[in-house]
Amino acid sequence: xxxxxxxxxxxxxxxxxxxxxxxxxxxxxxxxxxxxxxxxxxxxxxxxxxxxxxxxxxxxxxxxxxxxxxxxxxxxxxxxxxxxxxxxxxxxxxxxxxxxxxxxxxxxxxxxxxxxxxxxxxxxxxxxxxxxxxxxxxxxxxxxxxxxxxxxxxxxxxxxxxxxxxxxxxxxxxxxxxxxxxxxxxxxxxxxxxxxxxxxxxxxxxxxxxxxxxxxxxxxxxxxxxxxxxxxxxxxxxxxxxxxxxxxxxxxxxxxxxxxxxxxxxxxxxxxxxxxxxxxxxxxxxxxxxxxxxxxxxxxxxxxx
Ligand code: NCD
Numbered sequence: 284x285x286x287x288x289x290x291x292x293x294x295x296x297x298x299x300x301x302x303x304x305x306x307x308x309x310x311x312x313x314x315x316x317x318x319x320x321x322x323x324x325x326x327x328x329x330x331x332x333x334x335x336x337x338x339x340x341x342x343x344x345x346x347x348x349x350x351x352x353x354x355x356x357x358x359x360x361x362x363x364x365x366x367x368x369x370x371x372x373x374x375x376x377x378x379x380x381x382x383x384x385x386x387x388x389x390x391x392x393x394x395x396x397x398x399x400x401x402x403x404x405x406x407x408x409x410x411x412x413x414x415x416x417x418x419x420x421x422x423x424x425x426x427x428x429x430x431x432x433x434x435x436x437x438x439x440x441x442x443x444x445x446x447x448x449x450x451x452x453x454x455x456x457x458x459x460x461x462x463x464x465x466x467x468x469x470x471x472x473x474x475x476x477x478x479x480x481x482x483x484x485x486x487x488x489x490x491x492x493x494x495x496x497x498x499x500x501x502x503x504x505x506x507x508x509x510x511x512x513x514x515x516x517x518x519x520x521x522x523x524x525x526x527x528x529x530x531x532x533x534x535x536x537x538x539x540x541x542x543x544x545x546x547x548x549x550x551x552x553x554x555x556x557x558x559x560x561x562x563x564x565x566x567x568x569x570x571x572x573x574x575x576x577x578x579x580x581x582x583x584x585x586x587x588x
Contacts, residue, residue, distance in 0.1 A: 287407070287448055291452050297413070297575065297578055298417055298420050298571070298574075301417055301574035302421070302570075305570045311573065313343040315342035315580065318580060319344060319347060319374040319376075320336070320344055321376070322336060322377075323348055323366065323367075323370060323378070323379045324348065326381065328380055330543055331378075331411070334565070334572055335399075335576075338573040339576060341569070342576060342577065344576075363389055364390070368394070370396070376397045377390070377394065377399065378398075379400065380402040381403055382404050386403050386404075387399075387400030397580070399575065405440075405441055405506065405509050406444065409445050411441075411442040411445065411568075412448075414564060414565075415542070417568070417571040418560060418563065418564045427454045427455050428454070429456055430458075430496050431456060431457070432490075432494075432496075433446070433447075433459070433460055433461065435502055435523055436462070436505045437460055437466055438462070438467060439509040439510075440503040447468075447472060456483075457483050459497065460487070461486075461488070462488070465519065466519065490523055490525070491529060494532035495532055495533065497534065497537055500540070502549055502561075504545065504548060521547050527552050527553060530556055539556075540561055540564055541564070543564075
């Protein structure tokens with residue numbers, strides 16, 4: 284299942300459950316006793332895989348899986364469709380990350396257990412979006428009435444694509460896209476998400492010009508692994524570096540988010556600024572993944588029932 288299939292009401296319920304888990308994690312520590320999460324990662328990951336595993340372990344469940352295509356039967360030529368049929372016999376729920384766009388969807392159609400897309404190529408990364416939204420919900424209280432700037436690699440950054448697809452349903456959000464020409468948001472997002480929903484947006488190249496307007500600044504890494512040649516990557520990788528000086532232009536209560544990993548796009552000197560919320564964001568990711576696992580396993584009401 285793709286979490287962006289959730290309605291606004293279902294998302295509210297998910298964040299509500301995540302809030303409750305955050306407030307009293309002990310209460311949920313045996314809700315997944317006897318359940319198994321499989322993490323099938325055909326692409327590198329630190330946060331997403333480990334936060335899924337941490338989420339399941341904190342719910343009392345167990346985990347199994349692989350962390351690279353080389354250590355799975357993909358190296359022998361097995362298809363994702365076959366692998367997921369096998370995993371369905373071993374686990375109750377599966378999180379899958381794959382370099383090919385659409386791989387998680389293919390897996391979901393062949394699976395007997397819920398499949399969570401943990402990133403498919405440069406396409407989507409819905410659980411990072413849940414993490415981003417949970418952070419905004421916890422720190423700001425609402426998704427409406429704000430200006431959000433998305434900066435960096437908007438072409439290949441799948442977290443940006445997913446976040447836009449989810450936020451389009453909330454009112455009065457102004458979008459500011461900050462990127463070099465080569466890394467502007469892809470045409471399908473522009474047409475299917477922005478234009479179709481009449482979302483107000485502008486595109487700029489210079490971060491400093493828009494800094495004072497932003498309530499949220501969502502920084503992204505230039506996605507080296509999706510470039511066709513290294514020269515282009517090297518030319519673009521340090522296009523944006525958020526530093527203390529640029530932060531002086533921002534609102535006093537602006538929030539800086541980043542899906543991480545960070546390379547050079549946020550200087551470490553910004554980490555101590557109270558507006559830098561990206562490490563807290565990681566913690567929210569565990570709570571929201573706990574809530575997602577419980578919901579997809581039909582155990583969301585177990586504690587209060
Ligand atoms: C993101 C991803 O994998 O797309 N990372 C993550 O899951 N937190 C962002 C990135 O790799 O730049």
